Amino acid sequence: MASWEETLAQLAALSPLLENLNISSECFEKNNRKPKKKEDPAGTSASKNSFLKAIERAGNHSLNSGSTLDIDKNKNEASSNQFQLPQPKQIFIDHSILQLNNEPIVNVLKYKIVENGSKKFKKISARFPPSLSVLKIREVQNPFLKKSFQLTQHFKYSNLQPMQLFHGTKSKYVKSICSDNFNWRFTGLERGHKNGKGVNFTPKPLFAERFCDRDDANLKVMILADVLVKNKCLGDENLAVPPPGYDTAIRKDSIVFVKFSDAEFYPKYIIYFKKVKKNPQ
Incomplete structure (x- = not known):
């Protein structure tokens, strides 16, 4: 059985190694700690995501149907626009x-x-x-x-x-x-x-x-x-x-x-x- 003095000597030798392990553990926790979510009292993120989804829906609808959609930023939704822009006029020149x-x-x-x-x-x-x-x-x-x-x-x-x-x-x-x-x-x-x-x-x-x-x-x-x-x-x-x-x-x-x-x-x-x-x- 080791004497008390030998035990203290062994602990003293292990002390630097324990300190390094402690630092590494703290760095790991710091780097992998999830950032706290900032408060969003006005619901800006949700509104932004909703608006982006509306744009995506509008683009898909326009490609599939060929009609035009009007993006309402205030309501954050895409609604069909019944008003169609006039087609450009073709000018025919009478060559006579x-x-x-x-x-x-x-x-x-x-x-x-x-x-x-x-x-x-x-x-x-x-x-x-x-x-x-x-x-x-x-x-x-x-x-x-x-x-x-x-x-x-x-x-x-x-x-x-x-x-x-x-x-x-x-x-x-x-x-x-x-x-x-x-x-x-x-x-x-x-x-x-x-x-x-x-x-x-x-x-x-x-x-x-x-x-x-x-x-x-x-x-x-x-x-x-x-x-x-x-x-x-x-x-x-x-x-x-x-x-x-x-x-x-x-x-x-x-x-x-x-x-x-x-x-x-x-x-x-x-x-x-x-x-x-x-x-x-």
Whole structure:
């Protein structure tokens, strides 16, 4: 039998091991202790779970039946919504309008001679005073510019009949105008812009003649254009765009019409003419 001193010595040797076991036991209990549930006086968790379940039911119902459901957050339930949103309208384009057949427009510029003695030739030349003699007229055929003009005429101007107005220019600009149309961005480069910063037209050939020069054949040239004119206002040199509700600026005597927007004019005819010398008395 061990003495009392030997027993104490054995206990002293086991003491560190017991301390380690005690620490490990406390750590295990601490790590595996279930956290206390926080009080939820308003029932937020239950409400949240209920709302999530409602969303899940709504999604399943929508996938299965194809109908729409309205999630009521206040009542935390999904209820069928009898109101159906209107279906988007399908717009059907009548391809007979302006002969739009979804065919590509080949922008090949061509000219067609207006025969002397034809009704068209006589009608145009009759607008010229005796001091100006019309010698040749060419009709401009530019499919792209013409279609752009027709679309503007149809949708923006409700098929308003265009005015036929003259535009005097230098011969070097004629091809560019017939190919790319009049460009209001170049306004004022030659003679200023007294009635507005746009493209100038006139119903008077004699007025347009003032802006023309002679070509290589010693002829002058001007353009007769289709121009859409609906609401007119008085123009001035500082007018960059017309006021709301207006599309055209004019001079007080209505001898000058100024246009500011693209595709509201179309160069239709090129007119070659010369001044007639007065017979000496």
